[in-house]
Amino acid sequence: MELQKMNGHSREDGFDGLGALTEHEEFLPHKTGVKKETRFTDFEGKTSFGMSIFNLSNAIMGSGILGLAFAMANTGIVLFLILLVSIAILSAYSIHLLLKSAGVVGIRAYEQLGNRAFGTPGKIVAGCIITVHNIGAMSSYLFIIKSELPLVILAFLGKHKNTGEWFMDGNYLIMIVSALIILPLALMKRLGYLGYTSGFSLSCMVFFLISVIYKKFHILCPLDVGQQNTTPIAVDYAAVNGTGDACEAKLFTVNSQTAYTIPILAFAFVCHPEVLPIYTELRDATKKRMQNVANVSILAMFVMYLLTALFGYLTFYGKVDSELLHTYSRVDTLDVLVLCVRVAVLVAVTLTVPVVLFPIRRALLQILFPEKPFNWFIHIGIAFCLIFVVNLLVIFVPSIHDIFGLIGATSAPCLIFILPGIFYIRIVPEDQEAFRSRPKIQAACFAALGVVFMIMSLSFVIIDWVTGASRSGGGH
Template sequence: MNTSIQEDGVRDAQQFGNDDGKPLLASQKMVREVAKSSKTSASFNFINSIIGSGVIGLPYSLNQAGLPLGLLLLVLVAFITDYSIILLIKGGNLSGTNSYQSLVRSTFGLTGYLVLSLLQFLYPFIAMISYNIITGDTLVKVFLRIPGVGPDNLLAERHFVIALSTLLFTLPLSLFRDVSKLAKVSFLSMVLTVVILFIVIIRAATLGPNIPPTENAWVFARWNAIQAVGVMSFAFICHHNSFMIYASLKDPNLSNWSRVTHVSVGSALIISALFAAAGYATFTGYTQGDIFENYCKNDDLATFGRFCFCISIITTYPLECFVTREVVSNVVFNGALNIYSHVAVTLLVVGTCTALSLTYDCLGIVLVLNGVISATPLIFIIPSACYLKLSTERWFNCENRIPCLLLIAGVFVMITGFIMAVMFPQDCSHGDEMFYCSASNRSSSTSTPAAELLLGNSTSFRCHIVAS
């Protein structure tokens, strides 16, 4: 940090009675008045905001990049996420601001503020649409495994399921005004994510060996790795609610925030890497944008995983709604929502997301485009640009080299990823059973239910492979 900025920070820290001597500004005093969460609760919320619908597409990102290169890129994206989150809060402290929008407005004026607000609104808004798409598609498969529920049943209709989950769960949770109240819900979501991870690993061991790997399944790298970075960026983006979670800390300072960030991003990386590797190892080149589309409908263990994942994303949905509502509040209502406008904005946002998710049902392109258009600027470009603008040192000076490189890399990934996503879109096989599932159905009469649950109908898979 350059000397002039550091001296300003120390003076402001002294003025507002900072108890740890770190250079924190007026925003520090403001967030102290509303802080409610412990570091543990904040970490639960933060991990939950990272591990949302994006994790379901991580195996597909390895299919795009190649397994070894994909895992290296995943670690790199996690490192950049961790670094840029802390950089973002540093920028807020240096500029005396306590929100992403106010930070960008103080550094790039009204134009930058409006661009950031649009991106910060689009990312969680599109994420909420993807959550509804997953909920509708996945819960339908869960309900169809219930005895007596057939294709003509109301519970087998994705539109009805999306509307029902919105009215019963996501809308009531989204109406909360205090993000710290979601800590217990976020902890439940984390537990369910770990359960899903174990299911994916079990199926990698029991189902994977019976599915023929595609050609060049284990190559180091593939040409469309840039699209993989877009999916990974979508999975790891959490900058849009960083200030909100930072403000919920009981003792918000850079030291505590760094601990929360390291724990949250590190935990998310471990879960994401295991999930991605196990999912890709099971299906190799057949891996789809929604990994649960690869499992057979009659796989009861996978069905339980689908149910757990639906509960997990339903509990993640409100965190994204909090951010969209905050953006609307800042842009339209100058940051002041009374109880009536709070309810009205929430109903408008949730209702619009529900309407759009009822008309579109292909997840893969949603993840890629949201990753390269919204997530990449929010992770790579904007935090780096703000910090570089606040610093009085030259861009390629020692402390500014990493932000400068992130800025350049972000622009490259955003432009290249968008072009590739448009030119080479992912095929959407929504609702289709894979070839190995058809083979399983033909020979299911020779397998017991217990064997199918344990082995994923391995006998029928092996027969299909031999026949082919």
Template sequence: DVDDRKALLPTRAEDAAGKGSMTSASFNFINSIIGSGIIGLPYSLNQAGLPLGLILLMAVAFITDYSIILLIRGGNLSGTDSYQSLVHSTFGFAGYIVLSILQFLYPFIAMISYNIITGDTLTKVFLRIPGVGPDNMFAERHFVILASTVLFTLPLSLYRNIEKLGKVSLVSMVLTLVIIVIVIVRAATLGPHIPPTENAWGFARWNAIQAVGVMSFAFICHHNSFLIYGSLREPTLGNWTRVTHLSVGLAVLLSAVFAVAGYVTFTGYTQGDIFENYCRNDDLATFARFCYGISIVTTFPLECFVTREVVSNIFYDGALSNSAHVAVTFVIVSVCTAISLAYDCLGIVLEINGVLSATPLMFIIPSACFLKLSPGRWFHGENIIVSAILLVGVFVMVVGLTMTVMYPQDCSHGAELFYCLSSNLSIVATTPSSMVLQLQNSTQNVL
């Protein structure tokens, strides 16, 4: 996932501070997967259908696990110790540039999604403060995004030393676990009052490819593979395989629980940001929003550090002067903020980042590097699986991006959903699905 932003840096494995145990490495890996991307997983089940969505989630987890091991094996074959050096050694400078572009796009688009989440989430938190009404400036997403940018994310993003920003992993993990528990509780307490939508439990839906993009966004953690591998006391392929299996296994378990709990609560109404589904007067959900908002605001600067580092390496040979450092940071943050102010549909942002950036970084590039370094032919022996992953990645990237652009999904755009109207909540609990849909339509007409 995107909470461990140091993972995206072109950092050499031997620069990792100290050597850790397999348990410590596993914790760091799980924390890098289970992060902000998890918020869109219920939406991915809404796109794909619950049964097929879970199958796809397991498939993405398998590919994540397999391709992470491929990266280290590719590094061993080429004698390299970072993602960047592996690609440069395998495909030359052109490959390095392509990888750098993807490494820039992934955190850059993630920053846009963070601002969208901040605007959607913190406005609802502020609305629970006495005296803050719908017309108050604190209830306006544009003001909240601008204020959080000026007061927090931009100043923090101006730090030159990422170590000053890198102490939030444990806090982020704890907050994520709190959010998962709250979503599970609300599935049991709120879910029964929201009748499922038509075909809520159908096996599959036609836009399942877009769901793979969202899942890829949530699971990508490949860039910190060499860093964590180098941090092991005994960095052997066997130890790395065990760490990877344990980390990805636990991560997919927590992700599946969160995704299912969120989806079964709201079924077809599930939004790209699951917190958009909860009512504004839901204090437990408001606490979860607060936890998530804090996590997002503190993670944004780490994303900015990555994008700035890519720009520095390509255009400034890795050495930014103080004035260039400030200018590049200001431009990156300003462009992200401008886009997030103009657009507020999180689901599409997650899809685009998943299919455009995460999919090649997870599916395509590790497989292509290994196939080129491997002495065997593409479709013989073990390379059959690697070749299949590469082809699947190309298919998901091309088809997913096309479908995302041509068939964008609807968003609630911060509107209170029909079941949140207090006068209708008791009706929703006992009304057949057809009457609920009529109630929803009539409510939307009134609004």
């Protein structure tokens, strides 16, 4: 098990709230003859600071980056920037609450924080939310593989149309990719080893970002994205849309899709199930050091998200599709750069799936085998079953858009806002911080904000189901 059950108290490593009680238990002479409980600081992390940033950044980054330009088109540049900054700061604060709660009780497992705060029900609820959220994330990655990989094969074969061969079938392709690439990586014992693949995955997305910036200066506006051509064709947007500002950037825009932006951005910054296991793997782990890992990772993803959204939006403006990469393919089906970007994105999402699988397996281990030591049979069995289930989901569910909407509306607010806030309130003792102290009031408001986000997101998902008018893209 990549993360053993590690209860106990922390050494002097920057954690708040251990106080005199910890020193008393550590240094009293009559304690020396008693077998000490295993502490989480007894686990020696071996992952470097830089590799931990790669892992956490890869956990933050997801398929949602492809829809950020669409989100900016429905909010405007200034409003999008305000929302992006707000969500990034709130996400960093949420990680601060998690790290401080973990430091007080000496736990580095999200599920065990739930157990300490609310007992077994808290552990089960936290584990189930993590499992549901990450299964949704894994499914979104495999859906990208299912839809994009056949197009890449077509391009390499020089064909313009799928002629029905088995190797053009996305269902077969995701099974092959899962068996040959995803499963072997998911069988690795420690999450830190995936730092190398995480770094490569991030480099692929950096290439995607560079390509988006490059294409901004090589695609003229206005252009027709409704036809497939080797050369973009300019059209009269004023005649089509009744406006003459099709190629003008909007600073503020409000429409029926604007309300989806906050849930999409919140979903794009979810990395909280991975924070504590990455913390455990961190070399010379301290709260301050891990918070720095989180801050650098969030800042890096903030820059990537902003630049991708900005240059994608400034390329297509109001004509940007819910999936940015799909918009480029509609402009020019023979563009070699777009083909390379497709390959890079496919590699990135493929290498991200094992990183997302680790927290699901840890959650299941915490619920089903909390006291059992590491066992290769269980380790391999859970990974195989999870990948098998996700493959079935992607193969047999024709459209998973509504499922993603429901998952994004429930699990993302829980993981970012609600659970870290209430865990902090319950775990930090009142003799250290009174119930009405400023930090706990802030944590309570933070959790309440998550409830508001959840209610709002669910409301719009339900409205979409009722009206059938959803056009938004999503996914982490």
